[in-house]
Amino acid sequence: MKLGIDFGTSFSLPAVTVLDTSVVLLPGGKYGIPSVFYYDEWEGVLVGEAAENAGQGEEAANLKREIKLELNSTFTADGRVFTARQIVGYILNHVKENALSAARAKLINEELEGVVISVPAAFGHNEKEFIREAAETPVEEGGPGLKVLGFIKEPVAAALAYFKTSLADKTRILVYDLGGGTCDAAIVEADSSLKEKYTVIDSDMRRVGGKDWDACLETYILESLEQQSGISLKENPGYREKIKRAAVSAKHAFSEKVGEKYRDRVRARVEINGKSYQVPITSEEFGKMTFSLLWDTIEMIMALLKKNDANSVSQIICVGGSSNMPQVIEGIKKIFPQMELRVFEPEKSIAIGASIYAGYCNGKDTFLSDMAAFSYGSDCCRNYDVDPNDKIVINLIQRGDRLPVTRQHRFITTRDGQTRMRFDIYESDKEVQQYDFVPGKQPVMQIVLELPPGLPKGTAAVLYLTLTTDGIIEAVADDGNGHSIKVQKRLNY
Numbered sequence: 001m002k003l004g005i006d007f008g009t010s011f012s013l014p015a016v017t018v019l020d021t022s023v024v025l026l027p028g029g030k031y032g033i034p035s036v037f038y039y040d041e042w043e044g045v046l047v048g049e050a051a052e053n054a055g056q057g058e059e060a061a062n063l064k065r066e067i068k069l070e071l072n073s074t075f076t077a078d079g080r081v082f083t084a085r086q087i088v089g090y091i092l093n094h095v096k097e098n099a100l101s102a103a104r105a106k107l108i109n110e111e112l113e114g115v116v117i118s119v120p121a122a123f124g125h126n127e128k129e130f131i132r133e134a135a136e137t138p139v140e141e142g143g144p145g146l147k148v149l150g151f152i153k154e155p156v157a158a159a160l161a162y163f164k165t166s167l168a169d170k171t172r173i174l175v176y177d178l179g180g181g182t183c184d185a186a187i188v189e190a191d192s193s194l195k196e197k198y199t200v201i202d203s204d205m206r207r208v209g210g211k212d213w214d215a216c217l218e219t220y221i222l223e224s225l226e227q228q229s230g231i232s233l234k235e236n237p238g239y240r241e242k243i244k245r246a247a248v249s250a251k252h253a254f255s256e257k258v259g260e261k262y263r264d265r266v267r268a269r270v271e272i273n274g275k276s277y278q279v280p281i282t283s284e285e286f287g288k289m290t291f292s293l294l295w296d297t298i299e300m301i302m303a304l305l306k307k308n309d310a311n312s313v314s315q316i317i318c319v320g321g322s323s324n325m326p327q328v329i330e331g332i333k334k335i336f337p338q339m340e341l342r343v344f345e346p347e348k349s350i351a352i353g354a355s356i357y358a359g360y361c362n363g364k365d366t367f368l369s370d371m372a373a374f375s376y377g378s379d380c381c382r383n384y385d386v387d388p389n390d391k392i393v394i395n396l397i398q399r400g401d402r403l404p405v406t407r408q409h410r411f412i413t414t415r416d417g418q419t420r421m422r423f424d425i426y427e428s429d430k431e432v433q434q435y436d437f438v439p440g441k442q443p444v445m446q447i448v449l450e451l452p453p454g455l456p457k458g459t460a461a462v463l464y465l466t467l468t469t470d471g472i473i474e475a476v477a478d479d480g481n482g483h484s485i486k487v488q489k490r491l492n493y
């Protein structure tokens with residue numbers, strides 16, 4: 001059995017595809033597993049719903065949400081420090097346990113071979129490597145001990161799930177995934193004759209999601225409550241948590257229909273010091289306070305369509321929990337009246353798509369063809385004689401290049417008698433020929449070409465960079481005189 005895991009900012013979900021049938025592996029038809037962590041000395045580590053339940057009142061300070069957006073952070077709870085990697089590991093372990101018990105309940109008793117984890121469209125090698133390390137942390141060290149077969153961009157996973165159900169429909173779609181922490185979009189094409197060839201035309205991401213809609217409501221509710229009660233609530237984690245929960249349930253209430261129409265007013269209720277307070281909010285106010293968030297995501301779709309021949313796409317597929325908000329669908333409809341709009345399995349499609357992809361992650365199939373999500377280039381001196389520390393990066397592979405791709409560039413030695421040329425290869429989202437070197441950034445790989453002694457300054461060597469469909473980057477440096485070196489590395493594609 002190969003699992004697909006949608007590791008979300010707010011919710012995570014496992015799925016499996018067996019004999020062309022996909023099922024979400026959650027007991028009791030739940031929405032998803034909250035990607036939430038909690039620790040105190042008495043309870044120990046709690047994840048998911050148990051964490052949410054424990055993290056109330058004063059204990060809210062021990063609750064950690066949205067760790068996916070803070071992969072370099074640490075979190076201190078009840079005097080103990082946890083790294084983000086540990087927290088991601090705990091969450092993935094909980095997802096795995098849930099998946100295995102739901103699979104057993106459905107009489108799927110196969111052994112777990114590995115997982116594919118979906119990630120935002122703009123996650124780079126380092127972020128994926130971080131998630132891989134968290135997922136592969138051995139069971140003996142308290143980790144999930146999973147084998148990561150690969151990664152897939154969230155909207156691309158949703159596209160695979162969508163195509164499985166309606167390939168005859170349209171062959172080129174734009175998927176809009178508005179989740180809890182990020183908004184991702186991808187234009188994906190299916191080869192309808194083969195049915196099992198998919199091409200990612202382009203993709204993009206904004207760091208905007210349901211949590212930002214929550215934050216607008218939280219501020220609104222908090223200000224009203226402070227005014228009504230005369231109590232300062234900002235610095236109190238227990239009240240902040242209460243207000244957050246009231247904001248989320250108000251937001252969800254706006255997505256509910258009363259009869260034929262969506263609710264146009266909602267009352268958030270919060271208890272403070274034993275007294276119950278109410279904050280009335282209209283859907284118009286809610287729409288206004290969050291409009292700039294929605295607009296940011298709509299601008300991203302506009303840019304993607306403009307860049308990739310808008311006429312070739314006639315359908316927008318909306319997924320992600322936040323696509324349940326009527327203002328989102330109405331907003332997109334208004335701006336793109338010519339497009340057919342569908343909300344497709346907003347909560348499940350990404351996990352299902354990841355599980356479909358898991359079935360093809362065998363290093364042989366070119367089931368899914370993508371473009372380079374980043375640019376790759378080597379550092380060098382702008383002018384060594386003027387300033388040896390003034391460095392630039394020359395991009396060989398450009399973001400957006402169709403994979404596989406090979407590019408080359410000629411570099412020269414800077415000093416007489418130089419016996420080695422070192423190329424540090426950097427990943428970036430910069431779509432330019434060259435850019436100023438950013439000190440402190442880690443290269444994705446390094447290649448050192450040894451040269452014979454006595455060569456004059458200006459001796460040339462050619463660097464070749466290749467990036468394959470399944471994310472192998474290969475660097476070859478060759479001086480044309482019989483000295484060459486090759487280095488390969490698997491990037492997380």
Ligand SMILES: Nc1ncnc2c1ncn2[C@@H]1O[C@H](COP(=O)(O)OP(=O)(O)OP(=O)(O)O)[C@@H](O)[C@H]1O
Nearest residue numbers: 008009010011179180181182210255320321322324
């Ligand atoms: N009916 C609804 N109305 C409004 N918002 C909703 C509804 N259902 C879910 N959401 C919101 O959707 C978000 C969760 O969506 P989803 O599970 O797709 O995100 P995620 O995968 O956790 O995050 P991301 O993909 O950004 O990492 C939350 O902010 C949640 O409040």
Ligand SMILES: [Mg+2]
Nearest residue numbers: 008154179180
């Ligand atoms: Mg998501």
